[in-house]
Amino acid sequence: MTLDINVKKLKKNAFRQSKVRGETASRVRCPGGEIDVDSLQRVVDIARKYGKGMVNITNRQGFEIPGIDLADLEEVNKALQLIIENRNVNQEEYNGGYPASGTRNVVACPGKQLCPFGCYDTKKFAQEIDKAIFPNDHHVKIAFTGCSNDCAHVRLNDFGILGQTEPQYDKDRCIGCEQCVKYCKKRSVGALEIVNGKIERDTNKCVGCGVCVIYCPTRAWTRSEEDYFRMVLLGRTGKKNPRLAEDFMKWADHDTIKKVICNVYAYLDEYMDRAAVESKEHIGYIVDRTGFEEFLKYIMKDVTPNPECEIQGRIYWGGKRYDQSNELRQSMFRFSEREE
């Protein structure tokens, strides 16, 4: 049978173009990397019935079901309905599958639900953001991680959110055992010092990881009631200039973070290069064109950051510029030419 498929539409509907002609893969979105067993069972059922009995786990915490016949798209979309509803993903057309794929699945590490170091409910925040921004065709990557360990690798995303707690010290419960000092040094940044038997915290150095709170045996250290966040911006992988996201804000509150993320879409509507290949461009390259000031103007629109929030006015990114040089820094020989 001759196939006549609108590939652009196919991709927007969250199906991948496969290298095997006539086949596709269905990309299952799981905001916050969370899936209930009924949805998981449905993934299995689809893979068994329409695919090849195998499922790929994606880097962004979704599932990809390969080996689907392009003739089965409608049936697969119907089968996806249960997952879309259970995962509370916004949809435009009942039984129509996923309405967009540009804005990627919002990633989250386990966070406070499971991890001892998690400073907030990463999954809940990720799902709240997904609800606010999806569906959208703009290529935006957002990830949430519970603490400064960054297990979710948020620094490879356009918007990376890291949890912070502001440690509260009750000197009357402190016995001066110095375990907080020791573990802050060993597992974190070394922001604590014992002075005259009590602890002093270098508030500028402290990253808000909460390690001191976890190791203090007396509850002299406890967490702040308020959740705080560090936001890092515009990290990416890729051919031209892969780089880690850089600090933009620290000690920001929930609302500030949410507003800034949502604001980026107006900027993209305005400045995205319509002629970009597959209408896909990393935000960072757009910012190179418009200048950071313009980007800042958009993302900070109507945002009143909480008083504790500290913001970086200028950001410089690193990473290698392969469009300028593909040289290795030191290598002067080829392995095969090495002397015996």
Add this chain to the structure above:
Amino acid sequence: MGYLLSKDQFGEAMRQLGNTYRIFAPVRKKGEGRFKGVDVVRYDFVSDASEIELTVESDYAFKEFMLPLSETLFFFTENQVKEADIDERPVIVFLRSCDMHAVKRLDHMYLENGSEEDWFYRRRRDLVKFVLIGCSKSFDDCFCVDMGTNRTEDGYVFSVDESEGMFRCDTPDPAFAEAFAKAGGTEADVEPWCVTENQKAVTVPEDIPLSIYSDELWDEYTKRCVNCGRCTIVCPTCTCYTMQDVFYTDNGKVGERRRVGGSCMIDGYTDVAGGGQYRKTNGERMRFKVLHKIHDFRARTGYDMCVGCGRCDMVCPEYISFSNIINKVADAAGKEAGDDK
């Protein structure tokens, strides 16, 4: 003699007592546990009876009033010394039966151990009266029955059992009973609840042979224990402290002496001048702690130091069970006795 009271009546009785007494009781501190969103139940002063956590065992013990985690004892300058002031209003302390038995251990250590009483302990101890919290059920880690601390017959000014908003109070002390009558309580015969069975059973060995010192059972704890000291800090009968002499830096001749909680599990406890350390490994520290709790103290006083509250098991981040160690020691002692026969 006793009273049955509604929640409001009990609250009213506590308000009246609050005119004279400060109330030191287990309180649920929201989100103040080790991990995000996890509560801790520890002692604090309360201004209203509704703040008192009566349904679960506290993570930290009542001893923090008599033995604050950190207390300035006195101030010094050149050749003068002045004791630090404390709030001298009397205090009622809410505690469970196991903890009531712990009071006797603390008193022994601070008032009867050696030729002098500890003046700083004494002045706090004299402010305290105890309120017994009845136990309707045993908690997961309790082993009070085998330690003989599940029952408390005296030593309390009143007791409290709470169930579904009703309060039962035994009021042996007439001075306190008055507040319950005034609050509108109904007179009744009340015997405080106590448990007669625990999920956890321990066998405390009568005699422990010296060979236990080199038994390999301790080696496991050298590897597992992270010497954080939590088990001792939460223990109602651990009494060790250390001193901090602090000189105010601007002057250098003026300062204060503080007493802070110490722990035989934490680094530094057996450090001596010259850099020596008697018990280096965590297994050795565990041996010292366990034998002190279930043997050495008894050898001097006739009763065990451990009261079986189970807090050490409840709080250990490495899931080390002190009660299981007691049973392991009993097994090792039993084997030894068997070998002798």
